Amino acid sequence: MDLVVGLFCTWALDYRPFAGISQERFETSPFANSTFTPPPERLLNVTVGEEFHQIPLDDIRAFIRPSCQVCLDMTSELSDLSVGTVEGEEGWNTVIVRTARGEDLLRLAESKGVLETRAYP
């Protein structure tokens, strides 16, 4: 059974200038790993060596790829399930069920105890 799980995506960074920030601030490039805190916090968590840092999103916003400014598919509309975090609730994602196949998989995961779900208000 083919199944497509799409991720919410609102933008991506142009790698080279982004790596330049790392080089400029931490004298290394790229970061060992990085994650974004969900809204409303909007911080980039980065680990450089053994050190943890946070960079405000506004400091890197200029490096968002131009294509993202005109993207028409930020919730992966052609997938069976779209998944992402937008509300900033730790440990939870928002899931949009788009097809019967997606619905079947979600219900199977629930029945097996793999996923916990609740209705989105």
Ligand code: SF4
């Ligand atoms: S073009 Fe759209 S899907 Fe691709 S990285 Fe940018 S926002 Fe995400």
